[in-house]
Amino acid sequence: MKKRNWTCKWQNRKNVGVYIVILFFLILTGTASISLTPDMTVYVAGDGSGDFNCDGEADQVEINHALKFVAENPDYTTVYLKGPFTYTIDETIYIHSNTILEGDSDAVVKLIDRAGWTNKPMIPLIGKYGDSKITNVTISGFEIDGNHDGNTGHSKGQGYYNMIYFNNATNITVCNMYMHDGHGDGLRINYGENIQFYNNTIYQLGHDGLYAIESYNVKAWNNTITCRTNSGLRVWNSNHVKFYDNVIDSTYDRSAGGPGIQIQKSSAVMDDIEVYNNVIHNTFGPGLWLIGYDSSYSKEEARNVHIHHNIFYSTGTNPSIDWVGGIVISGFYDTLIENNVFDGVYHAAVVHMYPDGKSADLSPKGTGYTTIVRNNIIANTLERKKSSLGTGYGVINYLPESHSFVIHNNCLYNNKGGDFINATSTGSVYENPLFASRRNHDYHLKSTGGRWNGKTWVKDRVISPCIDAGYSSSDYSQEPEDNGGRINIGRYGNTEEASKSGIMPGYQAWWYKVSQVSPLGLKILRTLIRIFFFI
Numbered sequence: 001m002k003k004r005n006w007t008c009k010w011q012n013r014k015n016v017g018v019y020i021v022i023l024f025f026l027i028l029t030g031t032a033s034i035s036l037t038p039d040m041t042v043y044v045a046g047d048g049s050g051d052f053n054c055d056g057e058a059d060q061v062e063i064n065h066a067l068k069f070v071a072e073n074p075d076y077t078t079v080y081l082k083g084p085f086t087y088t089i090d091e092t093i094y095i096h097s098n099t100i101l102e103g104d105s106d107a108v109v110k111l112i113d114r115a116g117w118t119n120k121p122m123i124p125l126i127g128k129y130g131d132s133k134i135t136n137v138t139i140s141g142f143e144i145d146g147n148h149d150g151n152t153g154h155s156k157g158q159g160y161y162n163m164i165y166f167n168n169a170t171n172i173t174v175c176n177m178y179m180h181d182g183h184g185d186g187l188r189i190n191y192g193e194n195i196q197f198y199n200n201t202i203y204q205l206g207h208d209g210l211y212a213i214e215s216y217n218v219k220a221w222n223n224t225i226t227c228r229t230n231s232g233l234r235v236w237n238s239n240h241v242k243f244y245d246n247v248i249d250s251t252y253d254r255s256a257g258g259p260g261i262q263i264q265k266s267s268a269v270m271d272d273i274e275v276y277n278n279v280i281h282n283t284f285g286p287g288l289w290l291i292g293y294d295s296s297y298s299k300e301e302a303r304n305v306h307i308h309h310n311i312f313y314s315t316g317t318n319p320s321i322d323w324v325g326g327i328v329i330s331g332f333y334d335t336l337i338e339n340n341v342f343d344g345v346y347h348a349a350v351v352h353m354y355p356d357g358k359s360a361d362l363s364p365k366g367t368g369y370t371t372i373v374r375n376n377i378i379a380n381t382l383e384r385k386k387s388s389l390g391t392g393y394g395v396i397n398y399l400p401e402s403h404s405f406v407i408h409n410n411c412l413y414n415n416k417g418g419d420f421i422n423a424t425s426t427g428s429v430y431e432n433p434l435f436a437s438r439r440n441h442d443y444h445l446k447s448t449g450g451r452w453n454g455k456t457w458v459k460d461r462v463i464s465p466c467i468d469a470g471y472s473s474s475d476y477s478q479e480p481e482d483n484g485g486r487i488n489i490g491r492y493g494n495t496e497e498a499s500k501s502g503i504m505p506g507y508q509a510w511w512y513k514v515s516q517v518s519p520l521g522l523k524i525l526r527t528l529i530r531i532f533f534f535i
Contacts, residue, residue: 046085103142146182292331331364392416
């Protein structure tokens, strides 16, 4: 009996041992299979630590080898440029479809001195320039130095050394990049669809920060752009476009840039364009230029551009051109400009005109173009620097035979020349808008009911006349209570940061009035506070 029990126990132990061995084997094989799964990223480095390693000369060779490897091996998706290192290139980097090219913020792709290229972009699509379709590409995270000063043999804005260029492209994302000191565009797209351009810093390029031609579904947001030669963001004959949450300005010199944003039509349908929540300031040209020209076209082809909740200040500083201002418009139907702030812009906040004397005829060929202007604050407009006589107005229409304004419920204040030329308004306010801090470009409205200061709600001793003074049919549902049942004029109307209703527009709180009567009045006020509040 004892022998039988001992035999059973031994058999059980053998079984347990077998199970342990099998389990151990499975763990080992599982671990091995995991470790053999390839990393989806190929690394390029300048310190010898990469899968492909560069030496600072003709580094596009190794980068192109890495991109080709990813294209030929579907298990891989990404080429990563390690920093800190400057990858000097003397030829194009060719990127393939279904590829991510990203890198560290201190990984720099830099054009060599005296590159001598003819008309070749810096990071184009694979194959011959412009002939192949490219799709599903992301470029992210690193720096591109266009080395403008090392290549002074070519003019800016003539197509030389565009930083990123794709022709016939779909699903393109460029984000978190620092692109600077170039001869051409930051990202240029011809015949593109689903283009996303965001979180980029663009500084002193030779043409546009983003330039989309004959493209659809184009979005640009959260970019910081300083223009040098042309525009910050530009579309031409493109549709379904949104530009929002960008900050755009310009250098100030004889070669400085044009508009902050340029929307341009000559042939294609453009009926879904929205520009909002941007800060555009100190641009050499107009803050925004909206222009339709070329042959006559139907109303349905160029209409319904919506420009709202933007801040324009000190735009139009160029002393050499007259088509400056906050927004310059011609050739578009039913443009809606609402809930913007224009502060200290040159020439006019909104103006119907187009440049003449150009090599191309930019005049609109139709009639009946209408621009709706409502719920905006237009203050402190200055005369333009070229041919200043008769400028410095709120709204100007130089094209009354073909263009007209519909103007409701704006606030106009302290404009150098006056308020309107060839335009009239209903329901507008002509008083100081009472900004929280014009000096700091804080355009929230002062209010005894409550004003958002960026962190919390505070109460002022005075209330802006722009509160609850907007167009009666405008939506105010996003404003916090107490919202008075009507939209505020200005940048924050119908937003969560709209100043709250106080007692009445123009009202000054009684304690503020008492304190301003005399030192004795202030002393009495303090005594009353101590009595009633036991201070």
